[in-house]
Amino acid sequence: MIRTAYKSGITRASLSKRYLGNVSKLYYPEEVTGPVLVSENVPGPKTIELNKKLGEHFDNRATYFVTDYKNSLGNYISDCDGNKLLDVYAQISSIALGYNNPALIKTAQSEDMVNALVNRPALACFPSKEYGQILEEGILAAAPPGMTKVWTALSGSCANETAYKAALMYQASIKRGDNDFTAEELSSVMDNALPGTSDMVIMSFDKGFHGRLFGSLSTTRSKAIHKLDIPAFDWPKAPFPELKYPLSEFEAENRKEEERCLAEFERIIDQWPTQIAAFIVEPVQSEGGDNHASAFFFKGLREISKAKGVLMIVDEVQTGVGASGKFWAHEHWNLPTPPDMVTFSKKFQAAGFYFANPDLQPKQPFRQFNTWCGDPSKALLAKTIYQEVTHYGLVGRTAEIGDYVYGNLQSIFTKFPTQVKNLRGEKFGTFIAFEFNTANERNAFLVAARNKGLNIGGCGDQSVRMRPTLVFEREHADVFLQIVEDTLKQLYP
Amino acid sequence: MIRTAYKSGITRASLSKRYLGNVSKLYYPEEVTGPVLVSENVPGPKTIELNKKLGEHFDNRATYFVTDYKNSLGNYISDCDGNKLLDVYAQISSIALGYNNPALIKTAQSEDMVNALVNRPALACFPSKEYGQILEEGILAAAPPGMTKVWTALSGSCANETAYKAALMYQASIKRGDNDFTAEELSSVMDNALPGTSDMVIMSFDKGFHGRLFGSLSTTRSKAIHKLDIPAFDWPKAPFPELKYPLSEFEAENRKEEERCLAEFERIIDQWPTQIAAFIVEPVQSEGGDNHASAFFFKGLREISKAKGVLMIVDEVQTGVGASGKFWAHEHWNLPTPPDMVTFSKKFQAAGFYFANPDLQPKQPFRQFNTWCGDPSKALLAKTIYQEVTHYGLVGRTAEIGDYVYGNLQSIFTKFPTQVKNLRGEKFGTFIAFEFNTANERNAFLVAARNKGLNIGGCGDQSVRMRPTLVFEREHADVFLQIVEDTLKQLYP
Numbered sequence: 001m002i003r004t005a006y007k008s009g010i011t012r013a014s015l016s017k018r019y020l021g022n023v024s025k026l027y028y029p030e031e032v033t034g035p036v037l038v039s040e041n042v043p044g045p046k047t048i049e050l051n052k053k054l055g056e057h058f059d060n061r062a063t064y065f066v067t068d069y070k071n072s073l074g075n076y077i078s079d080c081d082g083n084k085l086l087d088v089y090a091q092i093s094s095i096a097l098g099y100n101n102p103a104l105i106k107t108a109q110s111e112d113m114v115n116a117l118v119n120r121p122a123l124a125c126f127p128s129k130e131y132g133q134i135l136e137e138g139i140l141a142a143a144p145p146g147m148t149k150v151w152t153a154l155s156g157s158c159a160n161e162t163a164y165k166a167a168l169m170y171q172a173s174i175k176r177g178d179n180d181f182t183a184e185e186l187s188s189v190m191d192n193a194l195p196g197t198s199d200m201v202i203m204s205f206d207k208g209f210h211g212r213l214f215g216s217l218s219t220t221r222s223k224a225i226h227k228l229d230i231p232a233f234d235w236p237k238a239p240f241p242e243l244k245y246p247l248s249e250f251e252a253e254n255r256k257e258e259e260r261c262l263a264e265f266e267r268i269i270d271q272w273p274t275q276i277a278a279f280i281v282e283p284v285q286s287e288g289g290d291n292h293a294s295a296f297f298f299k300g301l302r303e304i305s306k307a308k309g310v311l312m313i314v315d316e317v318q319t320g321v322g323a324s325g326k327f328w329a330h331e332h333w334n335l336p337t338p339p340d341m342v343t344f345s346k347k348f349q350a351a352g353f354y355f356a357n358p359d360l361q362p363k364q365p366f367r368q369f370n371t372w373c374g375d376p377s378k379a380l381l382a383k384t385i386y387q388e389v390t391h392y393g394l395v396g397r398t399a400e401i402g403d404y405v406y407g408n409l410q411s412i413f414t415k416f417p418t419q420v421k422n423l424r425g426e427k428f429g430t431f432i433a434f435e436f437n438t439a440n441e442r443n444a445f446l447v448a449a450r451n452k453g454l455n456i457g458g459c460g461d462q463s464v465r466m467r468p469t470l471v472f473e474r475e476h477a478d479v480f481l482q483i484v485e486d487t488l489k490q491l492y493p
Numbered sequence: 494m495i496r497t498a499y500k501s502g503i504t505r506a507s508l509s510k511r512y513l514g515n516v517s518k519l520y521y522p523e524e525v526t527g528p529v530l531v532s533e534n535v536p537g538p539k540t541i542e543l544n545k546k547l548g549e550h551f552d553n554r555a556t557y558f559v560t561d562y563k564n565s566l567g568n569y570i571s572d573c574d575g576n577k578l579l580d581v582y583a584q585i586s587s588i589a590l591g592y593n594n595p596a597l598i599k600t601a602q603s604e605d606m607v608n609a610l611v612n613r614p615a616l617a618c619f620p621s622k623e624y625g626q627i628l629e630e631g632i633l634a635a636a637p638p639g640m641t642k643v644w645t646a647l648s649g650s651c652a653n654e655t656a657y658k659a660a661l662m663y664q665a666s667i668k669r670g671d672n673d674f675t676a677e678e679l680s681s682v683m684d685n686a687l688p689g690t691s692d693m694v695i696m697s698f699d700k701g702f703h704g705r706l707f708g709s710l711s712t713t714r715s716k717a718i719h720k721l722d723i724p725a726f727d728w729p730k731a732p733f734p735e736l737k738y739p740l741s742e743f744e745a746e747n748r749k750e751e752e753r754c755l756a757e758f759e760r761i762i763d764q765w766p767t768q769i770a771a772f773i774v775e776p777v778q779s780e781g782g783d784n785h786a787s788a789f790f791f792k793g794l795r796e797i798s799k800a801k802g803v804l805m806i807v808d809e810v811q812t813g814v815g816a817s818g819k820f821w822a823h824e825h826w827n828l829p830t831p832p833d834m835v836t837f838s839k840k841f842q843a844a845g846f847y848f849a850n851p852d853l854q855p856k857q858p859f860r861q862f863n864t865w866c867g868d869p870s871k872a873l874l875a876k877t878i879y880q881e882v883t884h885y886g887l888v889g890r891t892a893e894i895g896d897y898v899y900g901n902l903q904s905i906f907t908k909f910p911t912q913v914k915n916l917r918g919e920k921f922g923t924f925i926a927f928e929f930n931t932a933n934e935r936n937a938f939l940v941a942a943r944n945k946g947l948n949i950g951g952c953g954d955q956s957v958r959m960r961p962t963l964v965f966e967r968e969h970a971d972v973f974l975q976i977v978e979d980t981l982k983q984l985y986p
Contacts, residue, residue, distance in 0.1 A: 054625040057633055057642050061858035062617040069612040069621050080622040091615040092864045104611040117874065118597040119562040120842060122584040124555040128562050129573040132547040140550055149550050154647040155865060161706045165723055172722035186717045192725035196717065200724065212863050213654045214708025224679045224689065225859060229665035230658055231693065231726055232685035346864065349613060365554035367718060370705050371585045371839065372648060381610065
């Protein structure tokens with residue numbers, strides 16, 4: 001099935017087809033079959049030595065281990081001591097196809113890539129003659145249903161901030177109509193003052209994470225340490241449902257909580273003293289603790305915002321590109337009308353936002369503008385990632401593997417009923433998380449798992465999140481499940 | 494001469510040595526010797542066709558021409574119609590060594606580059622074992638005198654915003670001393686409210702440009718169109734000297750103007766109702782119109798800010814990496830003590846900020862943090878650029894060529910005394926600009942020059958800026974001067 005998404009003739013390949021063999025074995029015949037542990041602990045002595053040296057010039061205090069990427073392959077990451085760990089964190093959810101993927105290597109060695117790297121264009125002034133086609137065959141072919149345009153950027157933070165700018169300019173232009181900027185607007189804006197500067201706001205959700213630059217950080221509400229001491233705009237925060245897991249067991253209670261949050265969302269729009277230009281929401285609040293909500297909730301957000309003229313921005317920086325078992329996680333919701341914008345980064349390497357409404361391009365050029373406006377070298381990687389994902393049906397595959405992992409974790413956790421709780425991610429691909437009672441217990445789990453050869457990350461206050469590649473196969477799942485169980489047995493004998 | 498800049502043993506190569514041959518001919522034996530014009534006008538019909546197609550999906554309204562980068566070489570950029578233009582705009586000041594530079598191609602084809610592209614790391618958690626060395630041999634070897642550390646980012650905007658964050662966290666930690674965050678700070682910050690959110694500010698200058706994300710845009714004061722309809726922080730703006738050119742002719746008047754601005758700068762620090770954490774300044778206000786100030790002014794800023802405990806951030810995004818005739822333009826000033834931070838991007842491909850004070854790294858990890866924290870593929874390009882620049886002495890070379898161009902422009906403009914004015918950039922490398930009486934006249938010059946085979950950009954309201962590569966040789970200068978003169982003769986017969 002080829003789904004025609006655009007008048008222009010761009011077609012989105014079927015996401016349901018499925019390569020029947022083992023894609024990981026095909027890519028990585030020499031991938032190890034389990035963790036290889038060389039040093040007594042991870043991090044080992046060479047990490048400690050190299051990290052100390054790095055710290056002379058670069059902030060090294062968040063280092064898990066110094067990595068030997070050339071020696072990493074597929075789902076296994078190698079540290080510089082020679083330990084090879086099964087990696088289900090994947091550069092904070094950013095490695096789509098595994099380490100040293102042969103298709104990406106081919107792209108990286110291509111003439112197009114060399115050209116993109118050594119002649120990096122200012123894309124909005126001097127677009128390369130290839131850029132349109134690179135977008136059409138990659139980033140745009142992957143566009144969510146109903147979205148036909150893209151603005152490219154360099155990171156998740158600037159993807160979100162440029163989307164906010166698009167929303168703010170759009171709402172201002174609706175108010176302004178055919179009138180030109182006033183003399184007062186033109187002069188006041190140079191003093192960061194009204195009316196040229198806007199008092200419109202961007203709404204986000206409690207525990208949401210949307211980046212760490214000044215505008216994105218004003219919408220980020222994940223953890224105090226992300227925000228302390230940084231000026232922020234006085235923008236509204238809506239409550240995000242605090243659901244009970246598993247979702248299927250608590251439908252009635254959860255529905256009530258979601259209705260409460262929807263009512264509050266609507267009340268804020270009605271009562272906020274200035275206009276709300278847009279709101280932004282993650283399909284799953286990832287950094288904030290892997291908090292889910294149901295399709296009912298997101299449909300409600302879409303309906304209310306549509307009725308009130310507030311734009312809907314879906315932040316798919318972490319959830320996008322297949323991990324949820326859909327190419328874009330918001331496809332789980334079957335929204336009545338598409339979001340106004342969808343932002344992406346991480347697994348796609350390229351960053352930016354999709355949209356359909358041409359009026360989200362400001363009437364005047366040079367308003368949504370900067371020197372680079374994206375990076376063709378990253379767009380080339382995104383194109384290959386999209387083509388490999390669709391060629392091998394990696395989204396459907398991830399959905400299946402996710403179900404397998406979820407079911408098995410469920411049965412493992414029955415043995416640790418007081419220690420591990422709130423397994424999340426049912427029918428949501430490998431986008432799976434679970435929770436401990438305290439941050440200390442969670443951190444002890446992360447360290448113990450790493451010493452058994454599993455690299456996995458935390459999120460929220462006391463959660464563990466699984467963010468593997470899209471070529472995480474049954475045999476990797478089995479290694480993963482074994483280490484999780486062994487680690488829990490060691491911690492809670 | 495090898496100048497030892499760091500305890501760690503990093504040395505900065507001499508910037509005064511000078512390859513005696515023609516570097517451009519060495520790199521580009523097949524570079525054309527003058528513009529090649531194929532279509533009747535630039536942009537030609539193929540640009541118009543391809544740009545229309547691009548516009549179906551991507552904002553194309555700022556396009557000068559659709560570019561054939563594979564067919565561009567050295568100082569000549571080719572459009573998709575086959576026109577070859579002498580490029581003295583260089584992707585808005587971002588191409589250091591010319592198009593399709595063989596040294597950069599070698600780096601782009603290297604195993605290290607392929608590795609960096611296909612295994613893009615979350616650098617602050619999983620730094621590659623090569624990253625420390627790539628920094629030491631490239632970005633850090635190029636560090637301005639007195640700077641020993643770097644934080645890497647992805648664009649000029651995020652380089653500046655992460656520098657602001659460093660300044661704000663630093664000032665807050667001085668106030669906080671050994672005390673931990675208070676409960677009130679930890680809770681209020683989640684509502685974007687004081688005291689957890691800061692009311693400290695970043696000061697910038699009238700007509701300054703520092704980027705277009707929300708924090709950087711709040712410090713940008715170049716043009717209304719950059720800022721309209723976007724919320725901004727109520728941060729202070731200091732006056733930037735409005736000098737008379739040539740600077741050497743108006744020393745006494747200019748000194749008075751600079752003294753006035755310094756007094757106002759000091760008054761704002763004293764009287765602003767909240768603490769000013771830092772100020773940011775460009776060595777030459779580029780986007781805002783190529784406005785210069787003297788070493789006297791910048792020394793004054795350093796002295797006043799040092800005395801008042803306000804951090805000094807020098808934005809070298811456009812001025813950095815050789816164009817001014819020094820590697821960093823602020824080296825022209827001989828400051829009594831170095832700036833606190835220096836930001837970079839553009840010609841270095843990699844972005845970020847330098848600093849020396851280790852306390853500009855917040856006490857806690859994960860505060861200055863994001864997924865990528867830079868990009869090793871760009872750091873590899875920066876390393877090659879630095880090594881080529883120092884190997885061939887391109888900085889000293891650019892200083893000489895700049896003097897040649899400046900002197901010749903001066904004599905050309907004597908023929909157009911009422912039409913062209915305010916030639917800027919004496920003894921400042923090829924960082925040269927001049928001005929027309931109106932925006933329309935300036936724009937007519939840009940279009941006419943382009944149709945004669947010269948690609949050059951505007952800045953400010955009615956200025957033209959020259960931003961060539963660092964391999965812009967005497968023969969390119971002669972072609973440039975001829976086209977400038979011919980264009981003026983055509984416009985003002």
